[in-house]
Amino acid sequence: MRYSLAFLCLLLQSMPAVSRAQAATPAESSEMVRALLDRIDRLEKRVAELESRSGAPGASTPTAPEAAAPVTQEAAKPNPAEAAPSQLVAEPQMTSGHAGMPQMTAPSPRIEGFSDINFAATDKHGSHSGFNEGQFVLHFNSALSSKVNFMGELSLTARTDAGTGTPAATGFNAEVERAIIQFQQNDYFKVSFGRYHTPINWWNMTFHHGQWLQTTAARPEMVQFGGSFLPIHFVGTLVEGTLPANGMNLNYNFGLGNGRSSVISRAGDWGDINNNKAWLAGLFSRPSGLYGFQFGGSVYRDEITRAAGNQFREWIQSAHVVWQKGDPELIAEFSNVTHREVGAMIQSNSQAWYVQAGYRLPWFEKLWKPYYRFEYIHIPGSDRLFNTIVEGKLVPVVPSLAGSTLGVRYDISSFAALKFEYRNQRRPGEPRVNGAFAQTSFTF
Amino acid sequence: MLRRKTVLSGFWLLVLLSLAVWLPMPGAPLDSGVVIVVNPSVPVNDLSFSEVRRIFLGERQFWSSSLRISLLMRAPATRDREVLLKTVYEMSEAQFRQHWIGKVFRAEATGTPQMFYSDEEIFGALAAIPGSIAAVETTRVPRGLKVIRIDGHLPGEPGYRLH
Numbered sequence: 339m340r341y342s343l344a345f346l347c348l349l350l351q352s353m354p355a356v357s358r359a360q361a362a363t364p365a366e367s368s369e370m371v372r373a374l375l376d377r378i379d380r381l382e383k384r385v386a387e388l389e390s391r392s393g394a395p396g397a398s399t400p401t402a403p404e405a406a407a408p409v410t411q412e413a414a415k416p417n418p419a420e421a422a423p424s425q426l427v428a429e430p431q432m433t434s435g436h437a438g439m440p441q442m443t444a445p446s447p448r449i450e451g452f453s454d455i456n457f458a459a460t461d462k463h464g465s466h467s468g469f470n471e472g473q474f475v476l477h478f479n480s481a482l483s484s485k486v487n488f489m490g491e492l493s494l495t496a497r498t499d500a501g502t503g504t505p506a507a508t509g510f511n512a513e514v515e516r517a518i519i520q521f522q523q524n525d526y527f528k529v530s531f532g533r534y535h536t537p538i539n540w541w542n543m544t545f546h547h548g549q550w551l552q553t554t555a556a557r558p559e560m561v562q563f564g565g566s567f568l569p570i571h572f573v574g575t576l577v578e579g580t581l582p583a584n585g586m587n588l589n590y591n592f593g594l595g596n597g598r599s600s601v602i603s604r605a606g607d608w609g610d611i612n613n614n615k616a617w618l619a620g621l622f623s624r625p626s627g628l629y630g631f632q633f634g635g636s637v638y639r640d641e642i643t644r645a646a647g648n649q650f651r652e653w654i655q656s657a658h659v660v661w662q663k664g665d666p667e668l669i670a671e672f673s674n675v676t677h678r679e680v681g682a683m684i685q686s687n688s689q690a691w692y693v694q695a696g697y698r699l700p701w702f703e704k705l706w707k708p709y710y711r712f713e714y715i716h717i718p719g720s721d722r723l724f725n726t727i728v729e730g731k732l733v734p735v736v737p738s739l740a741g742s743t744l745g746v747r748y749d750i751s752s753f754a755a756l757k758f759e760y761r762n763q764r765r766p767g768e769p770r771v772n773g774a775f776a777q778t779s780f781t782f
Numbered sequence: 783m784l785r786r787k788t789v790l791s792g793f794w795l796l797v798l799l800s801l802a803v804w805l806p807m808p809g810a811p812l813d814s815g816v817v818i819v820v821n822p823s824v825p826v827n828d829l830s831f832s833e834v835r836r837i838f839l840g841e842r843q844f845w846s847s848s849l850r851i852s853l854l855m856r857a858p859a860t861r862d863r864e865v866l867l868k869t870v871y872e873m874s875e876a877q878f879r880q881h882w883i884g885k886v887f888r889a890e891a892t893g894t895p896q897m898f899y900s901d902e903e904i905f906g907a908l909a910a911i912p913g914s915i916a917a918v919e920t921t922r923v924p925r926g927l928k929v930i931r932i933d934g935h936l937p938g939e940p941g942y943r944l945h
Contacts, residue, residue, distance in 0.1 A: 377857050381899060448893060450883070481892040484850050489889040518889055524847040544888065551884050580841065585832060587841070624841070626832035629872065663872070704874070752876040781883055 445488075447480035451782045452548040456555070460773035471496045472777070475515070475547040485523070491516040493547055515547055515571075526579040533607065536572040537591050538618055538636040540658040540671055550779040553667060553696045553747055555757040558713050559739050560673060560690035566724070566736045567690050567715060568654065568673060569598050569638070571605035572616070585626040589634070593618045597640035598652075602723065602735070612649070616640035622658070630663030641680075642723065649680040650723045667696040667709070677723045686721035688736070690714065696747075707747040715739040737765045745775075754780035815945025816865040816917040817937050818930040823849065823912040828931040831943055837915060838870050839881070840891045845913055853895035854907055854916040866917045869944050917944065 452475040459467030478490040494510045501507030518532035537543045542561045545552040560567045574595020581588045596606030597616025622634020638654035653676040661668040672691040678684070696709035717724045717738045724736040745759035759775040818834060820826070824845055829837070836842040843851050856862040858875055867873055873881060882894040898904035905924045908914050915930075920937040923929060935942040 377859055377899070380857065380897075384899065448886070450886070452887075477887055479886055479889075479892050487889070487892045489892075516889070520889065522843070524844045525842055544884075546887060548884075548887050551880065551887065587836070626830075626836070629835065749876065752879050 445480045445482055447478045447488075450477045450479075451475060452477065452550055452780070453782070454549040454555075454777050454779035457776040458773060459775075460771055462771045462773070463769075472549060472779070473547055474510075477548075482519075485521060487520050487522070489516065489518045489520070490514065491547060524579075526581060527577070528579055529575065529577050531575045532573070533605065534572045534574075534576060534593075536569050536618065536638070537576070537593065537620055538638045538654060538656050539568055539673065540622075540632075540634075540660055540669070542568070542570060548779075548781065549777065550753070550755055550781050553707060553709050554694070554711060554743060554745060555759050555775055555777040555779075556743070558671070558690075558692040558694075558711065559715055559741070560671075560692065560713070564603055566603040567675065567688070568656075569605065569616075569640070570603070571607075572597070572618070573605050573607055574615070583623075587624045587626060589620075589622050589624070591618070591620045591636075598642050600643060600645040602642060611643045612641055614641035630661055632658070632660045632662070634658060644723075648722075651678045651680060652676070652723070665698050665700075667694070667698075667707075669694040675724075677721050679722055682722075684720055684722075686718050686724075688715075688717045688721050688724055690716070705749045707749075709743075709745055709747065711743040713739065713741050713743075734766075740764050750778075753782070754778065815920050815937050815942065816862050817920050817923055817944065818915065818917055818932060819908060819923055819927040820916075820930055821908055821910075821912055821914045822926070822928050824915065824928060824930075825849070826930065827928070828934055831933055834930075834932060835870050838866065838895075838917075840885050843891070849913045852911050852914040854904055854911070854914050855895040855897055856904060856916075856918075857897055857899045862916075862918050865944060870917075920945075 452473070454472035455469065456472050457467075457469050472495075474494040476492045478488070478492075480488045482488060491514070493513050493515050495513065496508065497511050498508050499506040500511045501509030514533060516533055516535060518530050518534060520528055520530035522528045535542045535546055539561050541552075541558060545557070547563075549555065557563070559565065561570065563570060572593060572595045574593055576591055576593040578589070578591040581590070594615050594617050596610040597614075598604070598611075599606045600611050616639065618636060618638040620634065620636030622632055624632045635655070635657040638652075638656075640652045642650045642652055644650070654673060655676075656671065656673040658669070658671040660670075670691070670693045673689070675688045675690075677686050677688070690713070692711055692713035694709065694711040696707050698704050698707045715736070715738050717734060717736050719725060719732055725732050725734050727733070741761060741763035743759055743761045745757055748756045748758075750756055755778070757775075757777045757779065759777075761773045761775060762770065763773075764770045818829070826845060833842065837851055838853065840853070845851055855866070867875065867878055871878055871881070882891070885891045886893065896907065898907060901918070901922055904916055904918065905927070908916055908927055929936065932943060933941060937945070
């Protein structure tokens, strides 16, 4: 009886602990374990770092202010006598380039990387299934002062013709994808110079070359790297900022640059091909009341001179609506590209749009995210920039397209993902192509 | 008889002690909220919840033209960070990391929030770095730092959202 009573009491005492342990879902527990392991790693590194610096004790450890006190109305008021930071503490150790910018003697760039490995198999005539290395991307970020930042993005891309010899061997192409120096006056006004991903398309200004950041394995065709429908890169200057606007949080940008080169998939990196500068203007809103929601639009204007000498005026109008809280994720974008050959009467309008939806499943620790995207590109035969005539035949430079992508993303860790996709694409005059794709993408 | 009484008294004492374990304890980590504290140089006393969210998301980066916002955060698996992730970011730890990696990658920020492993470290940095802001547990706010009201409320007042 006594043992039973004691056992009952022990059981009662242990129940809170059990119930608290059970309160966490398996996802939360695993997240917690990961976080703790991460924390242990960092603490170990920090201990090693402190031990290695033991010759200069107290050089960088900030001293905490006085003893803790519960929050009261009194505590909410700062004490002017205690307010002078320099009197309170030694200089803190900075982990990023910005805060405080203490006596910086040299820039300390932060380097991150992204990469992806892919497998593709399609029923397209003449194609081979196999693996290919995606882009190897290095990303540099450096605060040059509290108001000046530099950001660079360098990619190495496997190509069939990047090597030497005849015929050219396979190899890697190196490219400076972005190089931006930005001066920030405040939130309302920032001016920058460099090579950008043209900010006239939400996807193009959100995911860049980090495949891991995007849900799907590939970008929509309208903003595919190496594609020509929209100018992917822009060399010039950009003014941008954010205005609160009563909770609408309006973001604006205005850019002036070289626009497309004579090869329309490329930007005018070395200079403009004519004296007409490209310009763009964009406006988007992230309303405070709808966390995760964004909508906006932009216009882009350029004059393009082809290698053959003929000139085209280009107008692009774009719009986007995005809900990106994860459950669900919804992205819709539309662009209309107007071309008119200088001296000709014909004006043509080409359109592209896509709609993408994804949903992170609440089960399996929220690691699986199925998604679907439909995309459509319409290029009329009258567009003389997006079509060319070869031996009397109209050959599309930018082909029309109707395609679907159905896939699932699995997050292996906080920094790596696996994606499996089925794609179905149809282009005019060609048989429908079905393909299976797998990708592992990660940041490091 | 006496022995039986003693056993029963002991039993009821143990039962009461066991039940006491179930009662909420003052300052228990599961119930405590966080408070937004800033360096005394920050020219703000009250922020709306949406402004707090914009600041911690890195969408607002300046207090004024001459004062940049410096985000400070406690390390993962601390109560301060959990409350911030749950109420302000509405993200998991993994989503939070992805958010900041994306932010830096888009050249919208030069770095992620600075991370600290102890109260002493974060309070020291808060006092030292002009424009710094952090969320700390309500029960551990040191003197000398400025506490920000959220939508006019301090912790414990009705309508306070950071818990």
